[in-house]
Amino acid sequence: MGRRYDPERRQRIIDAAAAVVRERGIGGLGHRAVAAAADVPLGSTTYHFATLDDLMIAALRQINAEWLAEVEHWVEGVDPAAPPADELARWLGEQLTGDRVRMELEYELYFAALRHEGLRPLAAECLDEMARMLARLMPDAATARAVVALIDGLTLQVLLADRPYDREGTSAALARIMGVDGDNGPPAG
Amino acid sequence: MGRRYDPERRQRIIDAAAAVVRERGIGGLGHRAVAAAADVPLGSTTYHFATLDDLMIAALRQINAEWLAEVEHWVEGVDPAAPPADELARWLGEQLTGDRVRMELEYELYFAALRHEGLRPLAAECLDEMARMLARLMPDAATARAVVALIDGLTLQVLLADRPYDREGTSAALARIMGVDGDNGPPAG
DNA sequence: ATCCCATGCGTACAATCGTACACAACGATG
DNA sequence: CATCGTTGTGTACGATTGTACGCATGGGAT
Structure with missing residues (x-):
């Protein structure tokens, strides 16, 4: 009613x-x-x-929320005993090989935010939220931000170059940046 | 003639x-x-x-070449004795605070390449060249690619969020990912 | 029952875009 | 000198866009 x-x-x-x-x-x-x-x-x-801006902001806010929900769902379900670097690298691989479009969407938002002032807070919130959620799995917030950066950069490389995703190399890099030496042998060539 | x-x-x-x-x-x-x-x-x-695609490709190729030339110029002039992580973090800071637009351009290329098939090779070449040049300063190629990824991600965070650039944190993260313990005290909060 | 207004709808308009095409100018070739 | 092809220019056309506006409608309030 x-x-x-x-x-x-x-x-x-x-x-x-x-x-x-x-x-x-x-x-x-x-x-x-x-x-x-x-x-x-x-x-x-x-x-x-x-206006078209209203529509775009609404759409990207929605996309953003969906993505963050998915990340949160994964973080809450991850095995706290397993080495975080391995888990993270495996999850990232699933995202990249599975729903590639979903990942591209996130960068679509970033891209738009570079030029569109009104989108900047949305992109910033996404990055902050990612770091906040991942902070569960690692020592401190600064490390979490670095991990988010590394993930973003690696994802970009997979999406742009046609190099296949290197799970072991990613895991090793994550382990190094997290300061944990869970399984960082020599980085895979 | x-x-x-x-x-x-x-x-x-x-x-x-x-x-x-x-x-x-x-x-x-x-x-x-x-x-x-x-x-x-x-x-x-x-x-x-x-066609407009021709024009866009030509423009981005030019932008790309300028950027790579700048990176190469820096790499060749860097002091080989100093800790690479510090030098890299300092240079990145200069780029970010100095010519911010120049950096945004690079991501403009990346994001355009996500949708535009014809731009993919250009973006891939840029990433590969970056890694190849930075490989001078670090143990192996895989590490160089990880460093490129980390740099890209951190840059994105500075450009999108309004967080100021954290040189010391960046330097510490770079040092950790490069496997060198030049000056990685506790990561700055 | 009647009125009012938020909501929905269809159409129209001005602007902008990529691209095509017809013509002008000029250097090279015979 | 005559001719031709490359380079440069101006204009026009069809398509698409964001947005505005007039009109229909249906449910509360009086």
Whole structure:
């Protein structure tokens, strides 16, 4: 009863916008594309999100939340006894070989935030949250930030070069940067 | 013999295209904007670069070359006696506080390459070259790639969040990942 | 029952874009 | 000198875009 207006509609548009970004990138985001994906008329998207920036921010906020939820889910389920570097490297490999698009999305956000002032806080929040969650698995916050940086950089390399993901090398690098010598033999050539 | 006329023309257009990307981002790259920046008529840009992709690739190739030249210049001039982690952290700080736009450009290339197939080799070459050059300062190639990843990730954090650059923390993280214990006290909080 | 207004919808408009094309200028070749 | 092909230029066209606006509708409030 109560809702004088229909919040479902708005959420469906956001979902559709996220889907559009997923498939065509931020450059492909537009009122019409979103309207088609959400199966609503054009006027509906312009009504709920008057400007394109509003739509983009809403879409990226959604994508961001989904990603952070996934990371949090993994962090809470990880075996605290196993060496964190190994677990992290294995999880990263699963993400990279499994849902590659999902990872690209995160960088889509970063990219947009470089130019779009309004997106900067969102990207910053994502990086901070990642570090905060990963801090569970390691000595201190500064290390967690470095780990996030290393993960981001390595992911970028896998996504951009066609080099396959090197799980052992990643694990060794993570172990070194975490200051734990769990299993850092000679880095794999 | 040859060209009395204009190899200059083409290069000037490329320079202008790079300038446009510098100022407005890849999204702002267009025949007209480049023509205006190069002070040539519209037809001139479409003549030398029929499609927009050609123009974009040329611009990013130029940007890429400039960046790699700068890195190479630094690597060749670095003091081989000093601890590499410190030198690297200091240089990175100079880049970040000095010419921030220059660094953003590199990520503009990376992110564009995520969506644009034709740019992938360029981005991959950049990452490989970076690792190859930095390999001078460290034990092996795998470590160099990890260092490149860490640098990329840390740079991203500085560019996206408004956290100031932490030179000592970076130096410590670099030292740890390079396996050298030059000056890695407790990581700065 | 009647009125009001938030919400939804369809269309239209101005601007911008990439690209194509017709023509001008000029150097090289016979 | 005549001719031709390369280079340079201006304009135009079709497509697509963000956004605005007029109108329909349906449920609360009176």
